[in-house]
Amino acid sequence: MIIVKHELKQGRTAFWIWAGSIAALLGICIFLFPEMKSEMDTVSDMFASMGAFTAAFGMDKLNFGTLIGYYAIECGNVLGLGGAFFAAICAVDILSKEERVHTADYLLSHPVSRVRIMTEKLASVALRILVMNGLIYLISIGSMAAVGESVPWKEVNLLHLAYFLLQLEIAGICFGLSAFLTRGSVGIGLGLAALLYFMNLIANITKSAEFLKYFTPFGFCDGATIVDEGKLDAGILAAGLALGALGILAAYLKYPKKDIR
Amino acid sequence: MEAILTKELTKYYGKVRGITGLNLSVAEGEFFGFIGPNGAGKSTTIRSLLGLISPTSGEAKIFGRDIRTEKEAILAECGYLPSEAIFYPGMRVKDAIRLSADLRRKNCSEEAERLCERLKLDPSRKIDELSFGNRKKVGIVCALESNPRLLILDEPTGGLDPLIQHEFFEILRERNEKGTTVFLSSHVLSEIRRYCRRAAVIREGKLIACDSVEALSKTNARRVSVRGQVDLEGLDGLRDVTRTEGGVSFLYSGDMHPLLQRLAGSEIADLNVTEPDLEEIFLHYYQKEEA
Numbered sequence: 001m002i003i004v005k006h007e008l009k010q011g012r013t014a015f016w017i018w019a020g021s022i023a024a025l026l027g028i029c030i031f032l033f034p035e036m037k038s039e040m041d042t043v044s045d046m047f048a049s050m051g052a053f054t055a056a057f058g059m060d061k062l063n064f065g066t067l068i069g070y071y072a073i074e075c076g077n078v079l080g081l082g083g084a085f086f087a088a089i090c091a092v093d094i095l096s097k098e099e100r101v102h103t104a105d106y107l108l109s110h111p112v113s114r115v116r117i118m119t120e121k122l123a124s125v126a127l128r129i130l131v132m133n134g135l136i137y138l139i140s141i142g143s144m145a146a147v148g149e150s151v152p153w154k155e156v157n158l159l160h161l162a163y164f165l166l167q168l169e170i171a172g173i174c175f176g177l178s179a180f181l182t183r184g185s186v187g188i189g190l191g192l193a194a195l196l197y198f199m200n201l202i203a204n205i206t207k208s209a210e211f212l213k214y215f216t217p218f219g220f221c222d223g224a225t226i227v228d229e230g231k232l233d234a235g236i237l238a239a240g241l242a243l244g245a246l247g248i249l250a251a252y253l254k255y256p257k258k259d260i261r
Numbered sequence: 262m263e264a265i266l267t268k269e270l271t272k273y274y275g276k277v278r279g280i281t282g283l284n285l286s287v288a289e290g291e292f293f294g295f296i297g298p299n300g301a302g303k304s305t306t307i308r309s310l311l312g313l314i315s316p317t318s319g320e321a322k323i324f325g326r327d328i329r330t331e332k333e334a335i336l337a338e339c340g341y342l343p344s345e346a347i348f349y350p351g352m353r354v355k356d357a358i359r360l361s362a363d364l365r366r367k368n369c370s371e372e373a374e375r376l377c378e379r380l381k382l383d384p385s386r387k388i389d390e391l392s393f394g395n396r397k398k399v400g401i402v403c404a405l406e407s408n409p410r411l412l413i414l415d416e417p418t419g420g421l422d423p424l425i426q427h428e429f430f431e432i433l434r435e436r437n438e439k440g441t442t443v444f445l446s447s448h449v450l451s452e453i454r455r456y457c458r459r460a461a462v463i464r465e466g467k468l469i470a471c472d473s474v475e476a477l478s479k480t481n482a483r484r485v486s487v488r489g490q491v492d493l494e495g496l497d498g499l500r501d502v503t504r505t506e507g508g509v510s511f512l513y514s515g516d517m518h519p520l521l522q523r524l525a526g527s528e529i530a531d532l533n534v535t536e537p538d539l540e541e542i543f544l545h546y547y548q549k550e551e552a
Contacts, residue, residue, distance in 0.1 A: 002363045010349055102347040106357075106403070109311050110364035111337035259274070259314040 003117055007124035011090065018089075019132040022082040023139040029074045030143035033067060067144065068152040072159060072223025079136060079163045080221055084193040087129055087167035091174035092189030094121045095255055096181040104260045114256045118179075122248065125171050133164045158226050165237065166217035170196065172244025179251035182261065214239040262325060264289045264411050264442035265310065270319035272305050279305035280466040282319070287444060287459075289324070289410075292437045294453035294460030294474065295446040296543060302466040303446045304344070307415055311341055323411065337365065340409035344416040346400030348388045354399050355384035361403040369406035376402045379428055394420035401429060411442045418449060430456055450543055454478070462546045470546055477542070482514035484537045489529035496520060501541070512537055 008015075063069040095118065098104035107117065137160050144151045174189045181188065200218030202209045213219030213236050220236040265287040272279035280302040287293045297303050308314045310321055312332040321328045323335045348357045354377075362369040377384050382398040391399070397420050404412060412433070418426045434456065437443050447453055453460050454474055461471040470477055482500070488508040493499060498515020507530075513520055524532065 002360070006349075006360060010351070101350070102345065103349055105313065105341070105343040106346075106348060106361075106400075107364075108313055109336060109339070109341040109343075110361065111333045111335075112364055113333050257315060260308070 003120035004124045007121055011128060015128055018086040019135050022079060023136045025078045026136060026140050027143045031147055033070055034147050037065060067149045068155045068227055072227050075159050076223045080218060081197055083163050083167045084170050085190055087171040088174045088189035088193040089186055090125045090128055091171035092178050092185045094125055095178040096185040099182045099261060108260060118251060118255055122175055129167045129171060154230060155227050158232060159223060162221040162226060162232055166221050169217040169240045169244035173247035176247030176250035179255040262289050265323055265444060267321040268319055270309060270321050271317045272309055272314060273317045278466045283468055285461060285468060289442050290440050291459060292443045292457050294457035295444060296453060296460060297463035301463045303463055304415060307413055307446060338410040340404035340412045342400045342404040342414045342417050346396045350389060352388050354382060354386050354388060357388060357399055358402050358406060362406060365407050367407050373402055373406040376405055379432060380425060397421055413444045415446045480542055482512050482537055484535045485513050486510040486533040487529055488531040489527060491523060491527040512541060
């Protein structure tokens with residue numbers, strides 16, 4: 001656990017900035033809900049008449065006048081995108097940073113196998129994602145209770161579970177990339193997270209691009225579908241988790257044999 | 262037992278040569294020097310031995326263990342000081358030293374404290390605020406604190422002031438007397454001459470000489486410095502000819518008779534014939550094929 005501890009210590013500032021920002025944004029949005037609820041009928045009508053844009057964000061299926069309808073969209077944008085960026089940054093840099101900042105000689109000249117180093121680093125990424133999501137979940141639930149709304153437990157739990165799995169999938173893919181990269185990893189990670197987000201928007205807009213949902217974790221995080229059906233799409237979820245697992249597998253195949261420059 | 266043994270060790274980076282067919286043997290308990298110009302393959306050799314890169318072909322063993330299959334066991338007995346000691350941002354000296362010991366699953370606090378004291382290193386300082394030399398000291402403590410059987414040191418004295426350099430070599434000498442093998446890669450030939458019993462010279466990825474420092478230093482070449490006019494045209498065995506105002510200096514390894522004849526027929530105000538210093542001898546190794 002030495003490397004897990006070391007990684008958590010190294011990444012603590014970034015962790016608090018990201019977790020704090022996402023949690024604060026979600027909290028603020030929830031605190032704004034009671035004030036906005038009265039105006040939501042007009043807002044819902046307006047959002048429902050925006051054509052492709054409405055479909056892209058799933059606003060044609062959700063009622064903005066309810067807390068869960070409002071939260072599902074807000075959650076998708078704040079926790080979905082913010083969490084995806086955080087997971088990508090954490091994972092894509094976790095192995096490659098050792099070469100980028102030239103600490104690889106220090107770390108890898110100690111009697112610890114590369115597989116162990118990778119496993120502990122991966123665990124540290126997963127732990128950061130888990131703690132961040134736990135924190136955000138508690139703040140969201142607390143904020144809902146604080147504004148006097150009853151918590152729609154099932155939907156909220158499903159939404160948070162979906163975004164947690166989304167972050168794990170992105171982390172898995174980015175961990176795989178990290179084993180191959182030496183420089184520019186953060187930009188690549190952020191770019192990948194944004195690409196996956198936009199792939200889902202495209203899949204929502206056109207029927208012919210619906211297959212893209214199987215290649216992006218945002219596909220199984222669609223708030224409208226989750227709230228509407230009360231479950232996660234198992235097929236898309238399985239495809240997503242398989243992609244994440246492939247990323248991790250690629251890292252384990254590459255990094256133990258990688259020449260460290 | 263050999264501390265380090267390589268057989269036809271070869272490493273190519275794609276098509277670029279790292280080292281080719283390197284055969285090296287360092288006995289346990291030796292203080293061994295490893296020298297060569299920039300890009301000769303010194304770091305490639307060290308990085309292969311430590312498992313940071315995989316050799317293209319050939320084999321290497323440390324204390325009889327294969328570097329490919331027994332990496333962790335090898336690293337448990339090695340202390341490595343890279344030429345540039347770089348640590349994680351935001352760390353204090355004591356954190357880096359402690360992390361290194363923790364990664365070795367050893368409590369090295371007493372030895373680390375002793376080393377910090379001898380090297381005049383403040384463990385409470387932030388590494389980001391340290392000079393290059395002081396960061397090097399952190400690297401030295403990390404490499405030495407676990408009392409490893411083999412020390413692999415890549416340009417260890419860069420940035421260290423003369424007093425600390427002296428103290429550092431005293432520590433190495435003490436460790437060596439207790440049986441630690443020291444593998445010292447250095448450009449500073451005076452360090453090799455003073456501390457190493459044997460040395461190897463590497464050039465263009467190949468080992469070109471490996472012998473006792475005394476034997477490597479032996480040469481029939483002489484440094485000849487002449488004040489006056491002398492015609493050197495057509496003389497065999499001339500190297501490193503430097504013309505100065507009113508004279509000429511050169512390394513001469515040819516037959517003495519024709520040189521003396523030339524000198525006798527010239528107008529000479531002063532003549533000095535000396536043994537070349539170690540730097541000149543190694544420069545000769547470095548430039549052998551170009552000459």
